[in-house]
Amino acid sequence: MSKNNNFKATWTYADAPESTDHIQIKKQYELFIDGRFVKPIKGKYFDTINPSNQEKIASVAEATSEDVDVAVKAANKAFKSWSKLSGKERGKYIYRIARLIQERAREFAVIETLDGGKPIRESRDIDIPLAANHFFYYAGWADKLEYAFPNRKPKPIGVAGQIIPWNFPLLMAAWKIAPALATGNTVVLKPAETTPLTALKLAEIIKESGLPKGVVNIITGAGETGASIVNHPNVDKIAFTGSTGVGKFIQKAIAGTSKKVTLELGGKGANIIFEDAAIDQAVEGIVNAIFFNQGHVCCAGSRLFVQESVANLVIEKLKRRLETLIIGNPLDKNTDIGAINSTKQLKTINKYIKIGLDEGCEIYQPECNLPKNGNWCPPTLFLNVSQSHRIVQEEIFGPVLTVQTFRTIDEVIEKANNTPYGLSAGVWTQKGAKIFNLTQKLKAGIIWANTFNKFDPASPFGGYKESGFGREGGLHGLKSYVKFDD
């Protein structure tokens, strides 16, 4: 019998924007091939936009198949000497890159936020430090590969074509480049067309680090550029993170070739709250699971399952918590939820919100003043949904959470696994035995217990089913970049 459950905050915090005067962004960015910044052969450029205000930040070169060819040739040439270099020497370069990222962490964080719309709190505290940590971690492995694979002689594969998404631009570049270098491969990397800037800043750091030319090539462009990398005959390994649709295309394209591949694709993670969970922390976990990075997270906990006995309590608490989230200028240090990465993605999210409404689902969005310009979407809940709703089945990749209830453990396991995806899941209970029971039965590559969206370089990451295959991070992440004679 709640009387007035308004716990709204009225003490508003003054603007606290992170300063941008310490960063350097060029007007125009070229392709990073063979240790130099070169103009694209066809001379085409595209704009990269700040999604929080739709202003252009810089022009970026668009690589065509001709440029891809030059880059792959450079990588191929560099492979001959790089793969022969001792692990200890390779490690030195990787350590140097890690340190340079740390030294320029503040600049990277601001650019990541400008280009991608994520809150500075996240780019500063999560994206950039984790990216540096990945380089540090794999630098340590470079001279210990024989111990990683005892009694087998691991050898590098060759040229790795790496295509990364726009949700964690620098972090994904680190996930891809660090293990490839540690194992002696060379790289042609393509960042996403909406967020190319931090990868290009990384190219500057790589140049500064003195890494032999051609070992890492960073070329920019959209889907066609990516396709040229995938189809290039001298690329020996494809590592892709992105949508399941593109993942399927890559599988088809490389069928019948000897190319090795790892795919890290979409997800529709189940976040399961049991009645014996620490409810308040579980509510916080729900927020971290789906509203972290505006829900642009492949492993987001986008399907919430709450045990019926606590469903009302959890939903009430969740609604109240949403009211206190601060949405707005991503550069403001107090912002919890930033801008949607691109107009295109906002359209997709709005399409799904409309589908949810058309399907008759109950929607909840907290009152919030969204900025006028830019791409914005308030945190959104869809209540009283079932497995049969499209918004439960398809990946939305935005701040939209579907809420379902369940009665028994078997029921929730069945529902959680009843999806073509299998990337992540979360379990919230204070009972250890229940956690182990579920982690054995959930078909997901990553399962968090009493937390969500935690990442560590030492921990492998990857999916089941249509969420892809291969693991990144940890010892497992090395395996995708080596071959064995035996």
Place this chain on the structure above:
Amino acid sequence: MLPNLNNLPTYDTVGVNERIDRFRSRSIKKASKVEGLKLALSMIDLTTLEGKDTRGKIEQLCYKAMHPHDTLKDIPTVAAVCVYPTYVAIAKEALKGSGIQVASVATAFPSGNSKLQVKLDDTKYAVEQGADEIDMVISRGEFLSGNYQYVYDEIVAVKKACGKAHLKVILETGELDTLDNVRKASEIAMYAGADFIKTSTGKIQPAATMQVTYVMFDAIKDFYLKTGKMIGMKPAGGISTSKIALQYLVMLNEVLGEKWMNKKYFRFGASSLANDILMQLVKAETGAYQSPNYFSKD
């Protein structure tokens, strides 16, 4: 009646710590900082609880309470002065007409290890001396041995002895060990009639932490949703800088919200916090930090 303590929410320390980190990382600048600092100053229970307290000490502290900084404009006085029962009358006299409350610790503070009658007499004495607020301690030994009914009955009896005086119940969270225990003790205190729940005596380490304060906020929120009654909160001990005080206020703002953002429902039990706040306020006005020697130490 003693509430059912078997179905209370539980707390996960890792999760609570994460949430606390979010409050701590809020950036409070400019106008919002000045607003927060003034609010924090107005919420202070200026405290001296020492064996060596004297009439002189109490009178000086009371003057400080009324005149935190006479050259700074538009600053509030503190909320209350907190003393032992024997000094209540002196404080009451010194603070006459200022609107500042006199709070007194009672019930065999700080250990609470005495028989009920002694505790009730202690409370009545403080009230007779003129205390507006009584800060009692719970019997932690009885609590930890599972004798919740005893703890509950004791608070009910002290509440009765308080008469019109407001009752703050000190849980001494530093001795309760777990967050789940803090929640349990909060529940007992609120149902037994506490007007405020308070973390610590200041005599045990750790004293107030943001973690236990968060759990107590959560208990207050749930109690309000169930009963419609607003309980106040007082973290005490260890809150010595403006920065920490602002972090507590951010947490109060985002968990309990505007209705609790005043001295009627939130207090800081602190002694050195006031001067640090004043120093920050002067800095906000003049743009420069002054030497601590410019701030009176009473």
